[in-house]
Amino acid sequence: MIELENVSHSYGGSELLCDMSLNLAPASFHFLTGPSGAGKTTFLKICYAELHPSHGAVRLFGADLAGLDRDGVARMRRRIGVVHQDCGFLDHLPLRENITLPLLAAGRDVAAEDRNMAELLNWVGLTQRADALPPQLSGGERQRAALARAVILSPDVILADEPTGNVDWEMSLRILQLLIELNRMGKAIVIATHDMNLIRAAKTQVAARVLRIQDRRLYLAGADL
């Protein structure tokens, strides 16, 4: 679904990512690890076309990114749910409207999705907080809201950048549980994290593979975990 072929990237200076290839299969479960600053966020940005790599090809659902116009990129992004590291909310809109933003952007009738929305809010446990503004939320609430927004268009792939970044262990497990549920529904999951305990916890439930970015390269980590 997401294919990278010999992708390299640099932000102008020296190369950050070097010659990376990946073919993300449907319903797969991947962790992406690596030291802080290794380029995990950059890698994910390339996966959903926020960044164009300096070299190499990116194919989204079979379409070469280089051949897509801006509207084509927008349509591809609707098929990829992203939980951004900073969540990326619009602070002037209540949580409910932030979560339905992809529906609105895709030109769907937001009112018609009311029941799904109620279910979704219940699933992430934010029914009571739906009318709060993003700055009024706790870290865990923000992460779950970001996840709700990422799945509202029923994408086939979910990319989560540090979804347990600043929450306690209990909340981390709760968020992980939501992602595992999504994986069981057939969605491919990629989680960037440096929390090894989270990876171990996941491995007890799903066949997760671990990708590691180190020294500018992408490795498939061994069975040490």
Next chain:
Amino acid sequence: MKALLTPLGRIAALLASDPEASRVVPPTGFAARLTLFTAATMAFLAVFALALALASGRLADRWADALARTATVRISAPPGQMGTQTEAVLRILRTTPGIASARAMSDIEQRRLLEPWFSPDLPVETLPLPRLIEVTETRAGTDAEALRLRLAVEAPGAVFDDHTRWRQPLVRAAGRLRLLGWTAVLLIGASMAAMIALASNAALAANAQVIGVLRLVGARDIFIARAFVRRFTRRTLEGAAIGTLAGMGVVALLPGDGPDGFLTGLGFSGAQWIVPLLLPVLAGAIGFAATRWTAMRMLRRIT
């Protein structure tokens, strides 16, 4: 007309469409108020420029039309020859192509003409006054040079004065004034476009983060642009409507045409009052185009 109505229809549809979608952009208070103010002042000024253009147009037309078709023949001759020369002139005029009518003015009429300059009891009859013949040309006009040649031969004391000499500079001046008025309308429209583009550009730049988020959740450029365009078009329309009505009110209060109206007052006459009412529509279209252009241009720089 249809080419004009399609974009206007699109603008109307945009203004009427889903207000929920425009909520995705936070209120752009300052830039929006700036746009309202700019549109209002520009429309106010445009009303005057328009009034100038239309009034000088009327003036030019009136002068050109009224004066173009009247002329005079002035006969200065010794009293003994006055009668024969007058008759000769009238005969020539009757047989000249392009002359609709010719009539010698009576003493009483000539005296009335002179009264403003002399006292009414001046014995005009005793003065060696030239005889004036009032000539009306047909719409096609006459060949003034040929007429002058004939008059020189048959009535040496007669001078044909077709008013061109002093009419043309006046008509030309009025024409220039009209051109100036329309140029001003155009320049006002252009600077309004520039200012709205600047204001919407500022609003877009201030909302770069919002735009980034919208792009990342899969919004197409046109969806994002519309949220801004809707807002700025509406503000422009509102501002221009206020400015236009204020301008028209002030123009209506200006001292108007006198009954003889030679020096036409600055203003609109009759159906011309409809013309300034088009300004808000035009301004709305300018706001629409300026914002859309800026938005699409800026969006191309965001992934």
